[in-house]
Amino acid sequence: MAEAKQAPDAYDALLDHYETVSGLGDAAGVLSWDQEVMMPEGGNPARSKQKSAVSTVRHDLLTDEQVADWLDELDDADLTDEQESVVREIRRAHERAARVPSDLVAEISEKTSEAHPKWKEAREEDDFSIFAPVLEDLIELKKEYAEHIDPDADAYEVLFADYEPYLDLDTAERVLERLRDELVPLIEDIRDSDVELADPFDGEFDVDTQEDLARDVLDTLGYDWEHGRVDTAPHPFSSGTQFDARVTTRFDPEKPVDAFMSTIHEFGHARYTLGLPREQYGNPLGESRDLTVHESQSRLWENHVGRSRAFWETFLPEVKERFPQVEDATPEEAFEAANEIFEDNLIRVEADELTYHMHIVVRFEIERELIEGDLDVEDVPEAWNDKYEEYLGIRPENDAEGCLQDIHWSHGSFGYFPTYSLGSVLAAQIHAALEDDVGPVDERVREGDFDVVGDWLESNVHQHGARYTTPELVREATGEDFTADYFLDYVHEKYGELYDL
Amino acid sequence: MAEAKQAPDAYDALLDHYETVSGLGDAAGVLSWDQEVMMPEGGNPARSKQKSAVSTVRHDLLTDEQVADWLDELDDADLTDEQESVVREIRRAHERAARVPSDLVAEISEKTSEAHPKWKEAREEDDFSIFAPVLEDLIELKKEYAEHIDPDADAYEVLFADYEPYLDLDTAERVLERLRDELVPLIEDIRDSDVELADPFDGEFDVDTQEDLARDVLDTLGYDWEHGRVDTAPHPFSSGTQFDARVTTRFDPEKPVDAFMSTIHEFGHARYTLGLPREQYGNPLGESRDLTVHESQSRLWENHVGRSRAFWETFLPEVKERFPQVEDATPEEAFEAANEIFEDNLIRVEADELTYHMHIVVRFEIERELIEGDLDVEDVPEAWNDKYEEYLGIRPENDAEGCLQDIHWSHGSFGYFPTYSLGSVLAAQIHAALEDDVGPVDERVREGDFDVVGDWLESNVHQHGARYTTPELVREATGEDFTADYFLDYVHEKYGELYDL
Structure with missing residues (x-):
């Protein structure tokens, strides 16, 4: 010290x-x-x-x-x-x-205010040409912005650093290429497999009861209600400080598992925020490390806890209390339902934990080419659809379900998407370090002990605030450099077993 | 123009x-x-x-x-x-x-942060001596503050102008003295009267249903949900802008009429805010005139609309739909219940529209003497209790129900209280001008037409923002100078009839 x-x-x-x-x-x-x-x-x-x-x-x-x-x-x-x-x-x-000159900041702000309704209209009308001109302007403005920040660097690299300042773009690129190279064949194998996973959550699930169940999940995971609250929002998010970290979630009567998972995901973000040192509020030691690390926390809880067999052994009885209609479901069936790979899904926010990364790779490759001037805006829809066909074996039939589905570009956020995948990858690495330290987490979760996860993450990640850079924090928490090895091992093992590969 | x-x-x-x-x-x-x-x-x-x-x-x-x-x-x-x-x-x-020097601003801010928990503790322990030292400090700091703003003026006058900048303190004093002189005998007459007003709202009223009914009242009065919302809060208030003016209210299972009235009161504040010109948002022409005028709007809706016979003729059927337990109540009985004078009430926020002003007079006289140095802090409890006995014929048995009941002084707000009474007085004057212009409001209310009130207030008060000073605005809206005549006529007539005086 x-x-x-x-x-x-x-x-x-x-x-x-x-x-x-x-x-x-x-x-x-x-x-x-x-x-x-x-x-x-x-x-x-x-x-x-x-x-x-x-x-x-x-x-x-x-x-x-x-x-x-x-x-x-x-x-x-x-x-x-x-x-x-x-x-x-x-x-x-x-x-x-x-x-960055104030004029340019103002110009970007005005342009994104203009872009957002155009994007909404384009999506509603399924007409990319409504959004294209303003997207083109935004790309030019963000290139200018990047030029001011660092005239010697690649513009996309500068933009990426707005969301992830310390993992360099080469690392991001290497990881995303590896995900593409290893997950595309895995997804193909799953598509070819004859295994059909169980889904006991078929039918309609009352939304108010789902909301009660979301509170149950948060209780079970140990959410601190003295410093938080849960509400519904059309696009779930979490926000706040170590004194007041709130989550939002949403409910679809036909997709109760999505709501659990989304709630657990946002809990993971809020748990990180709540674990930041209170006495450092107002300076960087009390702030979270950027988007990769934040996403690693939400994904760790969502994927490594919420999608585990042990979680469903513990939590399914609570689901049955709220929803007697699933009385006959077994924990194994619930576990399968939470891990189904959706082969025909075109929508990123509805994707499973495997195909999700292909959605990200598509966006990463396209936005990078756009910023580097290697792709014209008018060619985005075709490039998008071609890549979906190549990586996921499906082709969007329209742009509303294709390149117009995400809000990010209308905010001028280029370079944000990769952090979603980097966070998932880091989650697996941190989860492995956690188990190295405390033994198999599943055994504890089966006993209803989730504090073992929360407390370890608080001591090894949250309490550091922004004291370390991302690579330093990864080494501090896991003893190793950032790597995709753990994530790939994890998905190969889990989905190999689930789909008899 | x-x-x-x-x-x-x-x-x-x-x-x-x-x-x-x-x-x-x-x-x-x-x-x-x-x-x-x-x-x-x-x-x-x-x-x-x-x-x-x-x-x-x-x-x-x-x-x-x-x-x-x-x-x-x-x-x-x-x-x-x-x-x-x-x-x-x-x-x-x-x-x-x-x-005002920044240091003094910071010192006052720190002292009020310290005062608030002391006041709470004092009230809980019923021990004024816990609050007295910090109150003394606050008085000294606020005198210093007033000295900086205008060394030639009376300190209390300067503080009063923080809440009501344009009606001078002499006017306030004259009005409050007149209220005291005329209302004290009126309240005595009511106490001596044999009349017992009806109260069909006896018993328990489910709080969730009361909340639905609060929404009904707001619907009936024409609240603009596109630009507002209602929530519960321990101390009802309203806040916001002409684009988003929210109300809060609270519910007591045994006092449903209080909740209606509080909701209507806060509606009046929000209706004023919503009537400010939208195109002037961000400058004084889009801001409300200060506390007197704001309170005139809430009191006009609460007292002159909500406590009228016509209102209960229109609204009682809605109450019965929510609460079949009052099925047999007549509009006249509901009207009486909404206008009962509580002879033994010691608490300002639970007072009726008549005794309310005596609560204000007590506070006005005491805080003025405190600031002018004519009363020591330690003597506040006795002065308070003596005045309650003199003006209301009742004596608090402890300070929690006496001089510790209000939060204002712990905020350092000296000079705020008089605006409550000034607002009620102005409400009667504006209501008279409204009727002069559009005819008897009761007839319209009986037909369920509340827009006649909202629209007139919007054109004659709200739309002016802070363009006029308070006296100018009063003249603009009513054609006369500020006067208590209308208020006193109104209460003499109404309560004379109700209590057979």
Whole structure:
């Protein structure tokens, strides 16, 4: 442990200033949560202005010249390791924000406001040409944005770093290529297999009862209601701070398993947020590491806990109490239902844990080519459909179910998608390290002990906040460099057994 | 109407800047609403920092020297009447904020954070001495605050102007004295009367059904759900903007009439907010006039609509549909129940529309003496109890039901209470002007037409935003200066008839 040293005045001033920046960021998070979950529809015009006011002043504070001065002063200062980490994170946030001219920030913000309704309309009308012009503009603006941040780097690499700052793009690319190369044949084998998995969750499941069951799942996993709440939202998400981390979920009467899994997934995000050190609230040591690590936490709970046999042995009786209609189901059948591979599914957010990554690979390859200028916007639908055919053996019949299904590009988010797959891959690696440390998790889960997972993750991942970079955190938590080995072993073993391969 | 003129550059710059100030203020409003209505209890530490970040940057922007420069430039500028109003309001907000040193603002904020739990504890323990020291500190700090804003004025006058900037304290005092002088004998007469009003709402009323009924009331009054929502909160309030004005209410199984009235009251506030001009959102022309006018709107709906015979003729059938247990009640009986004078009630928020003002007079007289140094903090309980005995003929047996019942002083809010009574008085004056214009409102209400009230208030009060000062707005809406005549006529007539006086 680093020795306590007297922090330089510039450090204290910087931290004090950053606490306001951070408070504004979290305030914006509350405004967004409210907008998605509570706000009446007519509130939008005022809410946009409120959010814009908060983000403008946050940006002004973050890019203030005083911040640059403090950072300069701290260049050669004698700091503890923790202080060095704090300065590294603030410096990175400051420099990236300061390099982009305000006019361009405003222009991108306006363009995404314009893009969102165009995308919605295009999807409703199933007409990509409605969205194409504004998508083209957004690509140009984001390339310009990347150019300002780092004129020497590949534009896509710079954009990717907005979502995952410390795992370089080469790593991401290598992992995604490996997933493609190994999962495409596995999915083909599953398609060729004669095995039919059980599905005891056939029929209609009352939505209010599903909501009660979602609370049961959260209770079972150990969600801290003193610092959280659950609501429904059209697109489930979680948000908040270590004092107040909320989850949302959604229900479809015909897909109760989806709702469990989505709830467990969001629990994983919230559990990470709640595990951040409370006493560091307002500085990077109290902030989560970026999207890859966040997704690793949600996927670990969703896939390695929620999709396990042990989970269903423990939890199925609770399902039966709420839904006597599945009285005869066995834990093995429920386990199978939670792990079915959907061979004909075209929609990313409805995908199973295997084909999911092919959805990501398609998007990664296309957005990268778009940003690098190797693909024209007008050619996106065909490229999309060709890749679905190549990797998944299915071809969308229209763009609404094809390249118009996701909201991300209309937000100008290019480089976000890969973190979904990187997170799943990391989840398997962290799960292996957890078992290395505490023994087989299934045995504990069978006894209803989920704290073994939550507590270990809190000590080994959450408590570090953003102290370590992503590669450092992976090494700290698992003792190894980031690798897809564990994920691939896990899926080969699990699906090999399930589908008799 | 003023001719369109080219606005000076300083005006446009000021307006642009103020839009951010205003957006931050409304963002803080969302944070508070969420804290009261949705936030899990453990979220408080983070929420305090988020609110403090937003209010600090808002204060910094409002007191910015640039604002002073723009205001100076606009001193002799050729402005339209509307522009003059905008500048008047921004100048006032800027000057008051700029005159108070930041250190003092922070000190008051810290002291109120300390005062709130002390007040709660004192109330729970029924021990005023727990609260007394911090109350004393707060009084000193607020006197200092007033001294900075206007060293030549009476401190209480300056504090009062935080809540009601344009009706001078003399007017307030004159009105409150008149209420005291005329209502004390009226309440005595009622106490001496043999009349017993009917109460068909005896028994227990299911709280969930009461909540459905609250929605019915809001539907009946014409609440715009596209721009609002209703939730429960321990202390009912309303907040928001013309795009999203929310109400809260609360339910007691034994007091269904209280819940109706509280819901109608909060509807009145929200209806005002929703009637502000949307195209002026973000500047004073789109903001409400202060607390007196706001309270006049809630009281007009609550007292002049909700407590009328006509309302119960229209609405009682809806109550019976939800609560068959009151099937035999007549509209006259319901009207009586809504207008009962509670002779033994010690609690302000549970008071009827008559004794309510005596609760206010007690607080006004005491807080004024406290600020002026004519009363020591330690003597507050006795002064309080003596005044209750004098004005209401009842004496609190303990301080929890006496001088510790209200939260306001723990917030450092001295000068707030009088606006409650001023608002009720103004409600009667505005209601008289409305009837002068459209004829007897009861006849329309009996036909279920509540828009006649909402539309008239929107045109004659809401649409003006903060364009006029309070006295100007009163003249604009009623053709007369602010007066208590209408209120006193109204209560003498109504309660004279009800209690056979």
